[in-house]
Amino acid sequence: MTSKIKVDNITDQDDNNIINESGDVITVGASGDTVAVAGNIVKSNALQASDGGNIVNQSGTTITLGASGDTVTLASGASQSGFGRTGTVDWQTGSVKTATFTATSGEGYFCNTSGGAFQVNLPAGTAGSIVSVQDYNNSFDSNTLTVQVNGSQKINGGTASGKIELDTEGEGLTLVYVDDTVGWRSIHNSNFTDQSSNAVYVAATGGNATVTCGNFKTHIFTGPGTFCVSCAGNACGSNTVEYLVVAGGGGAAMGNSFDSGGGGGAGGFRSRTALPSASPLNAPANLSITASPFPITVGGGGAGQTSPGGSGSQGNTSTFSSITSAGGGKGEFGSPVCDSRGGSGGGIHQAAVAAGNFPPVAPPQGEPGGTSGPNCTCSPNGGGGGGASAAGGNASAPVGGAGGAGSFIPTAFIGPTAPSYGETGPAGRYFAGGGGGGSSPGRGGQGASSGGLGGGGDATLVGAENTGGGGGASDNSAPGGRQGGSGIVMIRYQYQGS
Numbered sequence: 001m002t003s004k005i006k007v008d009n010i011t012d013q014d015d016n017n018i019i020n021e022s023g024d025v026i027t028v029g030a031s032g033d034t035v036a037v038a039g040n041i042v043k044s045n046a047l048q049a050s051d052g053g054n055i056v057n058q059s060g061t062t063i064t065l066g067a068s069g070d071t072v073t074l075a076s077g078a079s080q081s082g083f084g085r086t087g088t089v090d091w092q093t094g095s096v097k098t099a100t101f102t103a104t105s106g107e108g109y110f111c112n113t114s115g116g117a118f119q120v121n122l123p124a125g126t127a128g129s130i131v132s133v134q135d136y137n138n139s140f141d142s143n144t145l146t147v148q149v150n151g152s153q154k155i156n157g158g159t160a161s162g163k164i165e166l167d168t169e170g171e172g173l174t175l176v177y178v179d180d181t182v183g184w185r186s187i188h189n190s191n192f193t194d195q196s197s198n199a200v201y202v203a204a205t206g207g208n209a210t211v212t213c214g215n216f217k218t219h220i221f222t223g224p225g226t227f228c229v230s231c232a233g234n235a236c237g238s239n240t241v242e243y244l245v246v247a248g249g250g251g252a253a254m255g256n257s258f259d260s261g262g263g264g265g266a267g268g269f270r271s272r273t274a275l276p277s278a279s280p281l282n283a284p285a286n287l288s289i290t291a292s293p294f295p296i297t298v299g300g301g302g303a304g305q306t307s308p309g310g311s312g313s314q315g316n317t318s319t320f321s322s323i324t325s326a327g328g329g330k331g332e333f334g335s336p337v338c339d340s341r342g343g344s345g346g347g348i349h350q351a352a353v354a355a356g357n358f359p360p361v362a363p364p365q366g367e368p369g370g371t372s373g374p375n376c377t378c379s380p381n382g383g384g385g386g387g388a389s390a391a392g393g394n395a396s397a398p399v400g401g402a403g404g405a406g407s408f409i410p411t412a413f414i415g416p417t418a419p420s421y422g423e424t425g426p427a428g429r430y431f432a433g434g435g436g437g438g439s440s441p442g443r444g445g446q447g448a449s450s451g452g453l454g455g456g457g458d459a460t461l462v463g464a465e466n467t468g469g470g471g472g473a474s475d476n477s478a479p480g481g482r483q484g485g486s487g488i489v490m491i492r493y494q495y496q497g498s
Contacts, residue, residue, distance in 0.1 A: 008047045020057060026066050027073055031403075041103050041411065043444030052495070087457050089132045089174070094170030096136050108132035123148045125177030132188075134172035138235055138276070141169040154183030159323045170235070199237035202289065202493040204229045206296070213415030214326050219412065221489040222422060222466045225274035227294040232317065238494035240286035245320050246431045246468035248299035249455070249484025250328035250346045250385060253438065255475040260400060260438025261333030261349045262372075262382035262392075263449070264484045265454060267299060267315045267468030268325030268343025268365035269388035269407050269432040274494065277410045277427060281363045281388060286323055289398055294321050301463055302330055308476040311335045313346060315468070317488040325365055328484055331385060331435060331473050333367075344386035344404065344434055345369035356386040363376030367391040370401035370437060385470035387452040394436045398447045399459075400437025403470055406430045406454020414490055421488065422467055423455055430454035431488065432457050435463055437472030438481070448472070454483045 010018040017030040039262030048054055054067040055287030066072045091109035097111045102121040111120065111133055115267045120133055130237030133147065152160040153177070164186070166173060174188040205226040207219035216399060233239040247268040253261020272283040311334065315327030320356050331340030340346035344366030345354035356366035370383030384392035395401045408428040414421060422429030433452030436459040448459035455467025463469030465484030473483035 002357060021053065021055060021363070026070055032313045036187055049335065052233055054086055062476035070168035071374070083141050084231065088197045089130055089323065092473070102129045103378055105129040107132060108134065110134050110136040111145050112136040112139060113145055114139040117143040117145070119146040119148050121146065121324065122175070122184060123151050125153055126160055127177060127179060128176035133166070135170050137168070138169045140171050141164050146175065147175070149184060155184060156184070157182045199497055200231065201232040201237040201495050201497070202229065202233040202241065203495065204493070209418065211415050211418045214490055215494050216493040217495040217497060218414050218490055219297045220418070221298055223298050225296045226490055227288050227296055229291050230466055230493070232289055232291045235437070237497065240288050242286055242492040243323060244271045244413070244431070244488070244490040245323045245325045246487040247325040247327045247343050248301040248315030248316040248487045249435065249463040249468045250315045250330045250479035251302035251304040251409030251436040251472040252331035252435050252457070252471035252473040252482050253311045253333035253349065253382060253436050254305040254473070254480035255333060255440055256383070256475055258440060259349060259380045260382045260440045260475045261311065261473045261481060262331040262340070262369060262460070263385035263400070263435030263437045263451070263473045264302060264312055264315070264331045264463060264470030265329035265340065265342045265344035265346040265354065265369050265392070266366055266387040266404070266406055266432035266434045266452065266454065266470050267318065267328045267484070267487045269327045269468065270323055270361065270365050271409055273411045273413055274407060275412055279409065281406045281407050282362060287323070296320055296489050297325050299487040301486050302327060304471045304481035304483045305333070306480040307439050309333060311339070312346070312471060312481045315484045318489055320489050320491065325368040327354070327368060327489065328366070328385065328468065328470050329383065331471065331481055333347045333382070340369060344388060344432065345392065346385050346470070348372065349382045355400070356391070366432065367404050369434065370394045380440035382437035382453070382473050384449060385456065386439045387434040387454060387456060388432035390452065392437070395437055398439060399493055400439045400473060403436050403456035406433035406456065406469070407451045422455060423464065425453055432468040433470070435482070435484065438473030440475045457482050
């Protein structure tokens with residue numbers, strides 16, 4: 001016959017709680033007690049409450065605390081020992097780590113390295129010790145978390161005093177100490193690449209053309225429009241975009257009977273791409289987006305001057321989201337130099353320089369224009385317009401200054417199926433070249449100066465459309481200073497996984 005003891009409460013001789021049942025809640029121990037599992041204390045197969053509810057029951061080698069539906073708790077402030085661990089840790093959610101610290105076995109830590117790299121010092125390991133760390137907010141790829149062993153212990157059987165560097169976005173790691181031969185063993189490692197089922201990618205429409213290259217899509221705006229984002233994606237897939245924003249190039253000047261004016265400055269060039277062969281003017285980070293419409297402005301080229309002895313017009317601004325590129329400076333003849341400032345400065349028929357990168361941004365969106373020389377009365381020729389990556393050339397007899405070179409985006413940004421955008425160059429597709437300065441045949445000028453790589457017009461030629469190239473200048477012959485090329489906006493993002 002099975003023996004049973006039926007009570008609601010067990011206390012010691014000082015009336016301190018040992019086991020108590022209140023309703024369906026069974027409390028083991030009292031505040032401050034240590035509850036340990038050891039050998040038999042009471043030789044009985046079962047311990048029940050007076051209402052017949054199970055408190056402790058043994059069947060063979062299986063011991064059950066409580067009954068179905070009960071809650072088994074330790075008293076507030078009590079601790080436990082002897083139960084062992086199941087390969088998990090207690091996550092310290094109330095204490096996100098932001099600087100070097102020493103871990104405790106049995107605990108997991110969320111580590112935020114956005115303020116800088118730091119180190120986790122492991123405790124002295126004994127068999128069964130366990131520690132976990134996890135990237136708190138996806139910053140391990142920017143600032144590394146280093147996991148360092150205690151003393152001469154090892155990690156994964158490596159060298160004594162070893163360490164592990166976690167440098168992948170969203171990475172997490174669990175380590176268990178096995179023995180002195182292997183040391184700490186990594187039993188679980190995860191990062192975003194393990195979460196492909198949770199990946200969501202950017203989805204959008206808009207543009208005059210859309211091209212794909214691998215897992216990326218590029219929307220190309222050759223005129224005003226709207227980039228409509230229907231899905232902003234997530235960090236496991238994609239949630240940012242790359243861009244190229246080029247403003248309209250400046251129009252060129254027209255000379256008088258004696259002298260020629262300056263070429264138009266290139267439209268402002270601003271770009272961002274994660275491709276490894278990016279322009280030196282590449283911005284440091286992609287743009288975050290939301291599921292909403294983004295108006296796009298594509299600036300037109302500034303008009304060239306068609307009356308003898310006059311300056312051209314500044315190009316027009318291009319915009320996307322928070323990115324604004326300024327229109328190229330106008331080619332000058334007889335107007336104040338400051339009027340020819342712009343994304344890139346216009347060429348000048350004076351000794352002063354028209355500034356580029358105006359208004360200023362970083363990285364700079366363009367370079368200054370060239371001049372007619374140190375004393376403008378000695379030269380009948382005009383300076384070249386500035387380009388995105390090089391200043392416009394100064395005039396030197398017998399020709400005007402050459403337009404400054406533009407800058408580029410890698411070919412992969414738009415892919416090989418879209419070869420007609422920009423001007424082909426050694427590193428990709430070039431945009432924002434300056435216009436060539438004019439020369440005056442009536443005062444010994446000879447030949448046409450060249451426009452800068454990236455759509456800049458040679459002297460007497462227009463800047464190329466949708467490049468932001470500056471217009472080429474002329475003497476006082478028809479058709480006069482030429483128009484700058486219109487700008488362009490391109491937006492690139494990952495739209496699917498591998």
